[in-house]
Amino acid sequence: MKKDKSRRSLLKNISLASFAALAATGCNMKELEEFFQRNFRTLSDKEKDDIINNLEQKYKEKYDKEFQVSAQAAMDQVEFAYALDLSRCVGCRKCVYACVGENNQSRSPQIHWIQVLQMEKEKGIDFAHSDVHYNPEKVPEKGHFYLPVACQQCQNPQCTTVCPVKATWQEPDGIVVVDYNWCIGCRYCMAACPYGARHFNWGEPEIPAEELNTDMHYLGNRPRMKGVVEKCTFCIQRVRKGKYPSCVEVCPVGARKFGNLLDPESEIRYILENKRVLVLKEELNTQPRFYYFFGV
């Protein structure tokens, strides 16, 4: 407690000292507040509320629209898991774009949380011979299968371990999230992720205001800024309200399954118990909560 207090006062001193310098460069009070905002996990509920109110205000001014930013916490007795039927996926990429829209991913420079890999049936799961840029008239193409990859929400994530500032962590329901206001953009997590699931805002992200999804979560789909890392959150803004992730809902072949790993009656548990299941790069001991299965 005492330590915390001294830390805060130290922070205050620094903020006061820096104020003059920053004020000179034309920063306003809100930006300054944002600059000194602490790690999300160290904030009290009241501070979180204030920050969220400010955010909603800020977005309203910026985009001229009403936004709901939630900081809804994880539900008890819930651990999310995902399963994807490799024998069904046709590689249509509808999930990719549903995800972009739902999660306010930058249109330029383009960011896609889901990458659909086209693979050769002869070779099996072989990343070296896969292709993300396939573009035939019709999919599925003969002799190929499709393997969509996004964050695997590992039970033993390496990306969170390596973060030098604790800006990314695993929530109690298993979702690995990023505090966009705390990430310094060192990209160590991107180097550590074996699934290419983390994406960096190389430039200022651009999203047309009319395409913005206004239903947001602080740790999920709120607009990001230049120089921070982002990733799939299983649509945290949806799943914490009980909805399915938007990729599940859009998949035209029903290849995507989602549910609570702790619920023995869930689709996920049925798949784990009855289907041939695999996880990617099992040897790395990341223990993904994203399972690939063969429905037939």
Next chain:
Amino acid sequence: MNFIRFINGSIKLILQGSKAYYAWLFFLVALALWGGFGYIDQLQDGLITTNMRDSVSWAFYIGNFTFLVGIAAAAIMLVIPAYIYDWKPIKEIVIFGELLAVCAVIMCIAFIVVDIGNPMRFWHMLPLVGTMNFPYSMLSWDFFFLLAYLIINLTVVTHLLYSIFHKKEYNKKVVQVIVLISIPMAVGIHTVTAFLYNALPARPFWNSALLAPRFLASAFCSGPAILLILFQILRKITKFEIKDKAIWTIAELMVYAMFIYLFFTIAELFKEFYSGTEHILYWKYLLFGIGDSKEIVPYSWSSIIMGFIAFVLFLIPKTRKNFVTLNIGAVLIYASVYVEKGIALIIPGFTPDVLGQIYVYTPSITEIRTAAMIFSLGFLLFTFLVKIAIAIVFENYNISDIIKKEKSVKSEMSTI
């Protein structure tokens, strides 16, 4: 008061020099300006001005960082043979080695700062005010080690110079202890930097136990190369005395380092190519390219060839003891390790990426300019520090001298 005198005197010192000195300064400042304007672009538009992308998310900057950690480490490690072989100018070697280390560490930190997406949030990494992920993140460790290393070396070198400046005896015991601490620290920073990459099972190219030993061996090739040349320059223009024999001993030690480095690399290559697991892809990309993506091949082979020539030049006693070939060898090994750390270490770690996609990376002009800015500013700092150190150590630049001069000026003024 004395400190102000020291600052004033030092500023005068660094602004005076031969034509060659001014030309060197002009070159560095011009380079820094050219680079600085490139960096401004990056500050404005973000890292999109670099050629790094999601597939290759670390590249030239982090490579330079790694290289400079090696320089910083090797500069101090050179103190070991100085002690063992009892070279006469041990104090001087410590001073110039530490100055080099200090500059290299500052440049390292600068490369981290330019590499991160939000440099303004750098304070999040600090203990107390930020949330440092210690001891889990190797980057935290690395940062912590670098900072400690910087502080230690800065303490020793300033204490030494300050004592000489004041014509006082320096605290021999304390200095000796700190130098003895800084030697394992030097090994430490480079090991930790190697662990930074080594710690990632997602990147098989780095996930080899030999990575840290290879780092150390390569650092022991490139770091002494700079000092080798520096000592010769110092010997020529100052009263700095170092025997040919000592220089040849350094060169001899470098041969051992090169041999060990070669051996480690061959061991690594044997394991990868003979077992032929999927990990071979990265080495293939580095050495031969995959498909049409051969952009990195010239870099890797130029590094190998330069390193090999240097090895031969250093290995044959005749060329080792000839200062022309020795210096050619030193430059070649420096360049070889620079290309190896800057490009050949980082890029194949990311190519092909974790999902097997190939994004061909070569540094963008912004990256080259930013790196040029950091290097030129670093060299500028090093030049100034060395100039001041030379004056203090060899040219009788000290406090009593300054006071004497001030008095004489005053008396002149009063007589007028």
Next chain:
Amino acid sequence: MIRNHFVLKDDFQLIKTMNMKLINIQTRKFRLLFLGFIITLLYSCSTNEANSGNNESGIQNSGENSLKNSTSGTEIAVEAPPLTDGIFPCNDCHSEIEPNPERRELVDMHDDITAMFNHDSENRWCLDCHDINNRDSLRLASGKLLDFKESYKLCGQCHGEKLRDWKVGVHGKRTGEWNGKKEYLLCVHCHNPHAPKFEGITPEPPPVMQENISYMNRKNDEQ
């Protein structure tokens, strides 16, 4: 005729004419009433028979397409079967026609079905699934008649494993809530019963090559 492609929510707009409606009992009561009305109209001649066999299966049809999944206790809504206007009810025409049980290729009527038919076509034909006497009913191998709303039972005769997976939500698409109300699709919403194999679809555009995500491109876009 039933459209042969994947049924997406968006596509419902396109095939409104086919009288297909998405029902969610809990939230769309008005729609439900309206649909209930239509269903009553459509099925007026066969509801009694169809409902008779309802209460046996794991999934219960309460007559208004609201299914209670007995295993998980979650509420599940199923869409109405995609029947085609103008063709259904079949008895409008078939009540006038003398049934011909002889296995043959239809050429005068339903030639469109003949042309596309690809569902073990060597061994099967219309009357293996459609009842010979009451064309508004389907017919199980046991001879039991079946409402179109329960066509999944007919499919499940052969594709038992699929039926099992479908019931637990593993085969086919489920939407709604992972811990609550869910919406199902019938087999025939996605698969054309006469040619169940999916046809290829046009993929969405591939991601931009990373080589083309550049600072210069961006500047050019702005101008």
